Amino acid sequence: MSETTSVPSPGATGDRNISGVSIRLEGVTKRYPGQDRAAVDDVSFEIAAGETVMFVGPSGCGKTTLLKMLNRLIEPTSGRIHLGDEDVTDQDADQLRRRIGYVIQAGGLFPHMTVAANVGIVPRMLKWDRQRITERVDELLDLVGLDPAVYRDRYPRELSGGQQQRVGVARALAADPPVLLMDEPFGAVDPITRQRLQDELLRIQEELGKTIVFVTHDFDEALKLGDKIAIFDVGARVVQYDTPERILAEPAGDYVADFVGAGATLKQLSLTRVADVQLEPVTTALAGADSTAVVAAAQAAGDDFVVVLDGRGRPISWPTVAELSRTTTVPVTVDERLPVVGLQSTLNDALDTMLAASQGGVVVTGRRDSLAGVVTVETVMAVIQQARAEVAR
Amino acid sequence: MTAATEARPDGAPDGVPAEETARQADDSAARDGGWRALALQPALIGLGVLAFLVWRATAELSETEDRQLGATVLWNSIREHVYLTVVAAVVVLLIAIPLGIALTRPRLRRFSPLVIGVANTGQAAPAIGLFVLLATWLGFGFRTTVIALVIYAALPVLRNTMVGLQGVDARLVEAGRGMGMSARSVLLRVELPLAVPVLLAGVRTALVLLVGTATLATFIDGGGLGVLINTGITLSLDSLLISGAVLVALLALAADWLGRVVEHVARPKGL
Numbered sequence: 001m002s003e004t005t006s007v008p009s010p011g012a013t014g015d016r017n018i019s020g021v022s023i024r025l026e027g028v029t030k031r032y033p034g035q036d037r038a039a040v041d042d043v044s045f046e047i048a049a050g051e052t053v054m055f056v057g058p059s060g061c062g063k064t065t066l067l068k069m070l071n072r073l074i075e076p077t078s079g080r081i082h083l084g085d086e087d088v089t090d091q092d093a094d095q096l097r098r099r100i101g102y103v104i105q106a107g108g109l110f111p112h113m114t115v116a117a118n119v120g121i122v123p124r125m126l127k128w129d130r131q132r133i134t135e136r137v138d139e140l141l142d143l144v145g146l147d148p149a150v151y152r153d154r155y156p157r158e159l160s161g162g163q164q165q166r167v168g169v170a171r172a173l174a175a176d177p178p179v180l181l182m183d184e185p186f187g188a189v190d191p192i193t194r195q196r197l198q199d200e201l202l203r204i205q206e207e208l209g210k211t212i213v214f215v216t217h218d219f220d221e222a223l224k225l226g227d228k229i230a231i232f233d234v235g236a237r238v239v240q241y242d243t244p245e246r247i248l249a250e251p252a253g254d255y256v257a258d259f260v261g262a263g264a265t266l267k268q269l270s271l272t273r274v275a276d277v278q279l280e281p282v283t284t285a286l287a288g289a290d291s292t293a294v295v296a297a298a299q300a301a302g303d304d305f306v307v308v309l310d311g312r313g314r315p316i317s318w319p320t321v322a323e324l325s326r327t328t329t330v331p332v333t334v335d336e337r338l339p340v341v342g343l344q345s346t347l348n349d350a351l352d353t354m355l356a357a358s359q360g361g362v363v364v365t366g367r368r369d370s371l372a373g374v375v376t377v378e379t380v381m382a383v384i385q386q387a388r389a390e391v392a393r
Numbered sequence: 394m395t396a397a398t399e400a401r402p403d404g405a406p407d408g409v410p411a412e413e414t415a416r417q418a419d420d421s422a423a424r425d426g427g428w429r430a431l432a433l434q435p436a437l438i439g440l441g442v443l444a445f446l447v448w449r450a451t452a453e454l455s456e457t458e459d460r461q462l463g464a465t466v467l468w469n470s471i472r473e474h475v476y477l478t479v480v481a482a483v484v485v486l487l488i489a490i491p492l493g494i495a496l497t498r499p500r501l502r503r504f505s506p507l508v509i510g511v512a513n514t515g516q517a518a519p520a521i522g523l524f525v526l527l528a529t530w531l532g533f534g535f536r537t538t539v540i541a542l543v544i545y546a547a548l549p550v551l552r553n554t555m556v557g558l559q560g561v562d563a564r565l566v567e568a569g570r571g572m573g574m575s576a577r578s579v580l581l582r583v584e585l586p587l588a589v590p591v592l593l594a595g596v597r598t599a600l601v602l603l604v605g606t607a608t609l610a611t612f613i614d615g616g617g618l619g620v621l622i623n624t625g626i627t628l629s630l631d632s633l634l635i636s637g638a639v640l641v642a643l644l645a646l647a648a649d650w651l652g653r654v655v656e657h658v659a660r661p662k663g664l
Contacts, residue, residue, distance in 0.1 A: 071571060073567065073570060073571055093573075094573045094574070094575050095573065096573070097570070097571060097572060097573035098572070098573035099573075102568070102571035102572060104564055104567065104568055104571070105564070106564075108564050108565060108567070108568030108571075109568075110565060110568075110569075110583055110587075111565075111587070111663050111664055112586050112587060112661035112662065112663045112664060113663065114663070121572055121574070122572055122573065125572075125573060125574065125578075155662065155663030156663065157663060157664075171572070172572075181571075
């Protein structure tokens with residue numbers, strides 16, 4: 001079981017725990033033989049310790065090439081790369097990479113190794129003793145929300161896409177590297193799972209404060225996860241490098257404006273967290289309780305539905321009062337389609353989840369998946385209207 | 394958020410993916426089925442050997458036939474045949490697997506069409522022609538036979554080594570390198586284990602080819618069960634001809650079975 005903690009927006013660094021180091025690029029260039037234009041053309045760039053920076057841009061703009069030059073999977077033609085105070089441009093590449101976590105799409109897990117063996121790869125290379133590796137693996141599986149006792153000895157193919165991706169993140173974090181490089185990690189999972197993985201990453205990042213460089217083609221993902229966003233044009237030219245709020249408010253030129261898209265007011269939904277809006281209170285009932293009392297309570301409160309909780313306070317279904325009045329005890333069945341989001345989810349996620357479930361609201365969970373309240377479509381609309389009004393002013 | 398909540402959309406109650414139980418059932422069924430198929434083949438081979446022994450004990454044979462099919466002569470022929478096969482197989486493995494690995498490395502990749510072309514020619518040439526040509530050049534005997542067999546059987550091992558390695562998802566190699574594994578370590582711990590099933594299928598094909606082709610050794614004085622067949626043909630003694638053919642077939646089946654057992658055991662778990 002993992003914890004879902006209520007946190008302020010990730011932009012607020014404040015007194016956060018930071019274990020990352022800064023990254024500094026100086027005139028980094030990558031030229032491939034036989035090509036006129038450099039794939040990455042004289043890029044200078046600085047990423048502060050403990051920040052999550054999102055690389056976005058059209059495909060072929062060199063953002064992935066730039067990312068892979070940070071761990072020297074692609075060697076720069078010229079320029080210097082610094083991690084913290086260290087110039088790592090000429091260090092042994094294998095040694096360097098053991099200090100940089102690397103996450104790729106679908107986790108890139110080795111199919112012939114168990115989850116524990118996959119997570120333990122870097123610690124084994126660093127010659128940790130077996131006891132320490134075992135403990136670290138369990139700790140990390142716990143961190144990414146997988147029960148070690150259940151998942152430790154499984155093979156990747158026995159996991160869902162989302163679970164594989166979690167193991168991929170655990171593996172990258174194994175030797176506690178200060179920097180994490182993520183190359184479109186959540187591109188291959190369904191939208192609901194992706195949203196949960198993003199929430200999870202936010203929570204982990206809040207806890208660990210790594211320096212994360214994250215390549216994505218999904219601008220909403222960039223808005224949600226990034227402390228800063230770097231928008232690239234061809235040759236990995238940095239067009240704008242700023243916080244999500246400022247990129248939305250003051251896009252640097254038509255290129256960025258085009259990238260942000262016409263729905264800039266809607267994009268505000270990706271900046272607003274569920275935790276930032278007023279959650280609606282709701283009548284709750286314990287599974288197996290007496291229906292009549294619950295129906296009476298709901299009617300008294302003026303609610304037309306009830307959220308049913310299991311013994312640990314986790315929402316499992318939300319029958320209407322009409323449905324409930326036809327039963328004698330509150331049903332204990334788990335509604336597989338119950339729309340749920342976490343407190344760190346954005347309103348965009350909440351709206352997506354509602355649309356996917358064809359419901360007018362979503363259940364919000366907080367610590368340990370316990371109920372925090374409900375967000376309705378009206379709340380989301382109100383935020384949109386407010387953003388519109390602000391833009392009009 | 395927890396695994397449990399994530400599993401909800403696909404319909405499993407508590408952190409257990411819905412497909413998982415089905416998958417495990419599949420898996421154990423496949424494994425059982427695999428072993429059952431593996432048990433059938435030696436039974437058939439045993440039956441064949443038994444049938445041959447019964448025939449040998451009861452058939453009315455001429456003096457020549459009796460001598461040729463006598464325990465000592467027969468046993469020597471079989472031993473020679475197996476020895477030829479094993480030596481050639483070992484040489485094939487020692488050459489073809491490292492060559493296949495080398496030709497899939499980035500630096501040498503451009504040579505692979507050339508080498509595959511040469512290996513293709515080796516196999517496409519009529520085996521008997523290859524044997525005789527080599528013999529006129531290198532002389533008759535065991536050494537030449539082994540060389541001819543190696544040329545003939547190297548292709549499947551070489552090709553399958555390369556195909557198996559090329560079939561490994563490039564992203565896995567990159568993931569390994571990205572974590573700081575050396576190129577050598579990625580090869581030994583990721584690429585080769587994942588290529589094992591395809592590679593071993595090639596080894597099995599080569600073994601069966603070798604057992605069959607080793608019958609031609611008799612023409613260049615290399616011994617083996619081909620002697621029996623050849624004598625049968627020259628002296629018009631069908632009993633010798635058929636005995637030789639049956640024994641070679643049984644030996645090939647046995648080699649094939651051995652290959653399957655190794656494939657089954659060596660197949661990495663989790664695939």
